[in-house]
Amino acid sequence: MGLDFYKGKKVLITGHTGFKGTYLTAVLHLAGAELCGIALEPETDPALFDLTGMENNIASNILDIRDYEGVKRVVGDFKPEIVFHLAAQPIVRTSYEKPRLTFETNVMGTVNILEAVRDTESVRSFLNVTTDKVYLNEDKDIAFTEDMPLDGYDPYSNSKSCSELVTHSYTKSFFADRDISISTARAGNVIGGGDFSRDRIIPDCVRSALKKEDIIIRNPKATRPFQHVLEPLFAYLMIAQRQYEDRSLAGSYNVGPKLSDCISAGELADIFVKNWGEGIKWIDRSDGGPHEAGFLRLDCTKIKEKLDWEPVWDIKRAVKETVSWFKVYEKGGDITAEITRQINAYKGEADV
Numbered sequence: 001m002g003l004d005f006y007k008g009k010k011v012l013i014t015g016h017t018g019f020k021g022t023y024l025t026a027v028l029h030l031a032g033a034e035l036c037g038i039a040l041e042p043e044t045d046p047a048l049f050d051l052t053g054m055e056n057n058i059a060s061n062i063l064d065i066r067d068y069e070g071v072k073r074v075v076g077d078f079k080p081e082i083v084f085h086l087a088a089q090p091i092v093r094t095s096y097e098k099p100r101l102t103f104e105t106n107v108m109g110t111v112n113i114l115e116a117v118r119d120t121e122s123v124r125s126f127l128n129v130t131t132d133k134v135y136l137n138e139d140k141d142i143a144f145t146e147d148m149p150l151d152g153y154d155p156y157s158n159s160k161s162c163s164e165l166v167t168h169s170y171t172k173s174f175f176a177d178r179d180i181s182i183s184t185a186r187a188g189n190v191i192g193g194g195d196f197s198r199d200r201i202i203p204d205c206v207r208s209a210l211k212k213e214d215i216i217i218r219n220p221k222a223t224r225p226f227q228h229v230l231e232p233l234f235a236y237l238m239i240a241q242r243q244y245e246d247r248s249l250a251g252s253y254n255v256g257p258k259l260s261d262c263i264s265a266g267e268l269a270d271i272f273v274k275n276w277g278e279g280i281k282w283i284d285r286s287d288g289g290p291h292e293a294g295f296l297r298l299d300c301t302k303i304k305e306k307l308d309w310e311p312v313w314d315i316k317r318a319v320k321e322t323v324s325w326f327k328v329y330e331k332g333g334d335i336t337a338e339i340t341r342q343i344n345a346y347k348g349e350a351d352v
Contacts (some may be wrong), residue, residue: 005134006031006055009044010122012078014059014065017042017049020129020193023229024084025049026077026339027237028056036078038063038071039087048194051329058299059193065109066275068116075116075248081238082125083209089137091342093199105324106159107166114170117180117297125244126226126238128167132225132298133157143259143299146186146252164252169251181243181250187232188225188256188298189316193325193338195229200264202319205272206326208280215273215282220266225256225298228318230346231311242307249306256298273329275323312350321345 011028015021016037028035035058042049049055058249059078063070065087075083088106091093095102110128117123135144152158152166164184171182191202201217208215236253243250256262269282303309313321321342328338 001234001241003027003031003347003352005241006082006237006243008034009082010029010034010078010080011228012037012080012083013058013086014084014109015088016060016092017047017062017193018086019048019197020190020229021086021231022049022052022054023192023339024086024233024236025054025058026052027230027233027343029054030340030343035059036066036074036080037061038074040064044196044198046196048196050131051194059196065112066104068112071112072116072119075113075120079120079122082123082244083113083117083123083127084236084240085128086111086128086285087113088129089156090131091197091199092154092156095154095159101160102153102161104153107162110166112165114167118170118174118217123180125240126182127178127238128163128182128242129232130160130184132166132186132187132188132254132296134161134164134186135149135249137143143253143297145299146254146302154269172227179247181247181248182240183243184250184252185232185236185239186254187235188227188262188296190229190232191322192229193322193329193342194335201268202272205269205276205282209236209276209278210326210330212280213276215280216270216285217265217269217282219325220264220269220286221286222265222349223262224265224296225262226268226310226315226318227261228313228321229255230343231255231313231318233293234312234346234350234352235309238307238309239303251302253303253307254298254300255303257315259297259309261311262297263315268315268319270321275319300319312346
């Protein structure tokens, strides 16, 4: 993969104001792409999208993905060549609180963007970003492969399973005879500087550290495929490029770290505490919250074999870079420059 591929390309990102969306916007802006976005206003305060002034680098349409007419208008007017669909309600606990909103956003939102793409002949490559939680998970010590059954347990996970099925149906029913490639990417738990989301372990750690308080970990034994946000983003860029060039490469791909980096929340907290310093510590305090899978690993053999993709930063490096960003933020430094530094460092080590 070479980012030069994206220079001058018209790229649409749904969910561009979110954590992943902001980083993807930053990478594609540096690559010289012409960018358009569809998303709600940033949901966190502070929000990475606002802090970085990223609205200056993308034609930003503040629009609900559930608004089909609005989505159709933006896509039809912009006429993108490549679409990254990231817009979602992404929080498990929120999905228990607001299941209808979650299904409307994650399922009908996917229908809406695919319908808009169906009416826009310019699109050559479409990637639906889902989650590692789409699989039927019986908490066994296995690594999921792309051919395993889909059946997420909680409303968030299940809605993303449904989003996968919607994508598969549209691919077979409406796009088989068109010059367009469609894939889904199932990524693990991402971390990185600028994530201020609720109910995510690293943002919770940072909030406590900034207040000089003990970090509360509610499920320290839960095992997840943690990875730096740049890992899946560069994989998404690779998938979209390679299937643009060769339709036979379209499909579903797991995107996760090496199996050795699938660690528990407690182990992740240990690495964070060591990097942050200042004498902070974490404590185990289960809050008896709603069901979440206790064990999750991804087998990424397919993307490694078909696209020659490999993760670059291990979990220790991922936490180090995350803490570095938040230390710059804490001191009122140039956080956009820090993001750019990390993107360029990753590019250099990934040789892209």
